[in-house]
Amino acid sequence: MMPALARLFTPLISLSCLVAAVPCSLAADPPPPDTTYRPLPTLPFSAVKSADEAQKPAVMQRQAALLNQRYDLANRPMAGVMMSGGRRAVQDGVRVRLSPGQSWEGLGRLTPAEVRERNLLPDGFKPLPHVKQATGGQVFPTRQIDEIARLEQRDLRRFDVDFDLPDHLTPEFPSPIFLTTHPELGDVSRGQVLALTNYYDILLGIVTPVQMEGMRLLLTPFPQEEFNQTEDRKVAAPSRGVTCMDCHVNFNTNAAFHLTPDLRPQAARFRLDSTSLRGLFNQQIHGSKRSLRSVEDFTEFEQRTAYFNGDHVSAARKGVNLPDRASQVAMMAQMQNIIDFPPAPKLDAAGRLDPAHATQKELAGEKLFTGKARCAECHVPATAFMDQQMHDLKLERFYRTGVAANDLVPVPDGPIKTFTLRGIKDTPPYLHDGRLLTLADTVEFFNLVLGLKLSQPEKEALVSYMLTL
Template sequence: MSRVVTAALSSALALATATPLASDPLPPTTNFRQLPTMPFSRVMELDAAQKPAVMQRQLDMLEARYDLADRPMDGVMMTGGLRAVQDGVRVRLPEGQTWDSLAAMTPAEIRDADLLPDGFKPLPHVKQANSGQVFPQFVIDEIDRQEGRDLTRFDVDFDLPAHLLPEFPPPIFLTTQPHLGDVSRGQLLTLANHYEIMNGLLTPVQMEGLRILLTPFPQEEFNQTEDRKTAEQHRGIACLDCHSNFSTNAGFHHTPDVRPQAARFRLDSPALRGMFNQQIHGSKRSLRSIEDFTEFEQHTAYFNGDHVSAARKGEHVPDRSHKVAFMAQMQNIIDFPPAPKLDPLGRLDADLATEQELLGEQVFNGKGQCAVCHIPQTAFMDQQMHDLKLERFYAPGEVVNDFVLLPDGPVKTFTLRGIKDTPPYLHDGRLMTLADTVEFFNLVLHTQLTQDEKDALVAYMLTL
């Protein structure tokens, strides 16, 4: 083996196994992804050999942060009835603390004593150095069954248990066919079955948009070049591989908008339900229409925001006035799931809601300050970005599994319609349950909620 290859191999092994100090994070990277410096077969051999240790390290981190047990709410199911909603707070408290004791402290006191629960801090990607899309096993299995397209990566697996993820396949609701309810027939839409399922419900323009959204195109880790992360050359992934049935399967990747690599944050795939009501898109919300978002995803987002890499691997450049518009037409008819206890203005019907749910609505609109951003009359969002300034509670710069924990910065207000269907929560999936989100915002916004108010707030969100 040449000295060059030997040096490259040593460097790759060191990068994969080292635990950098907070003062010495991973070296900065440019916008351009470097090609492998050794044969693909050797890269795959090294990645596969490291995979057990990589996954164990991630599991150890998750177990230290969260209670990952399967504890469903009694009789509370997601909209499609396929998965129970998980109960209780799962973020682990620092030793000797309670949620009330933390809530009584100032941000500076929590920071100086290093008492912010780790589960409230940014959540690392399963392998920061390699990055890229990672899918739950149930998604991989179904797409492989229908299309013979295997999304298995040889370097990483998905890291959260299935019971903490969205139901699969999720139901589909159309603004154009509200009387039909779920039109999915209980199936995952793919290129193989979409015409049979949706023909007669969609216009030709919408059907063509759906076809493109289901067509796999090359992506950074799923392609035919030597820096892919699949054993076989790959056709790629489709938009709806991540946004299953226009909802989400909790597949995650890295934001394309941040460098260096060590600072890129984990990004969950959001649901596309109610896109007709949403005006800002992308992980940093720099895109102002669904057409902009669709075009950007096809050009560079699948390639980590790198247009050079996209051109090399087989970039798909849909025509803005034709194909992009068709894709937008399809996305903009996907409705939220039904919320039968809400009236047309987004308020609870007092004749249908329980006392606890009504109390939760009061907390939501008042003491909890939730409605400041999640405005009920506008689909429980405000089309704005807000900086929660979480770094008030901890010292940025800590390195966890090669990820440098830095301030989140401004984050989009996500819609809360159908929120019970889309765990885990926050942009990186760091909060496993609705109860976790209540404790998180109770601390960050210093709302001083009682336990009864917290429980009522969860009950209210289940009605949305």
């Protein structure tokens, strides 16, 4: 690491001790700021666990303070607008807080340099820290933890952190499952979370033997960085690990998050929100940065590197799983590739609104989407609202990187892949790190970043249109 960058990250080494108000000699050792490999703990597991538990209230309070400073976290559902399974309302309104005295219209009139020099970029538009950046790792919502404990007696509860977003700002749970092979069946999940204890009965007679075996593997736990049997785990008892479907519950997202495997040092690793697996059959690149070229490549890479840490050295000692490409990985892909998007009855076969069924506001939103708002330049309607490309929004034009927020020292985001917008109302929060809580937030974000100068009615029309997707 360059000396100047090393100096930037060095003060974060002991920050977790200061926050927790416990002696650093008793606290879990955070990773050195410039390490490539994850170091082993230097204290016994019992001491690390005790220190983590003592720190946890302060860690959670600090993250709650950051979230409340950045966002309006209130439960304000849209009237009559539900997610595809009908179990959760879509949240309404812009939640990112502006600087005092600012308006969205006024902010949109400024140049990127003016926003940067006057430090006016809303903090909610900046990279969102992991709840415990120095440690990282997967963090699951409480409802997911409780349901897996009930179904499988497997513990996904960490002793050092909890999930940090309110439940109403996450996807419905459980999400419905739609199959390309049986669109006439609608939701095949029967309102249940698929698990090893029930998947066979739910899918029997619907999927092929190959797909059924793929489903079994997707639901089989394997050791992961924080969920395993070693002394650097973050669960109380030795763990069987996690499954692909723990994050991608019912093939959608549950808003579980971790840190990108693609970047070091630890303090610069950005938060990564779990994505939906719906429509995977149309996706050609995988991972926010790696651009792995098939779901088979992605499956093998994650299994070999302890899920999302990108560290094969650390993974090996936990019992790395090396699935066979032909007889296991291919079957997992066979199952994933029949997961469909939710129905969108107002769209025609080319991904365009049918004027006979859409409202005037939705049609106005579509016109903006393909025109002034520039959305369709990346989210191409005819190709499932994506373009199989990586794009760099160069958000660093608007703010100074390198300023720490809860131990995250952001570097420029760089190129991020285009995610599909099909079924977008079902997959909050948005952007690769979940920093945008609602669709209205995403419209305001891109209005500023792309310099669109949309009026308030135009912004509302765009949201109405995206709800039809």
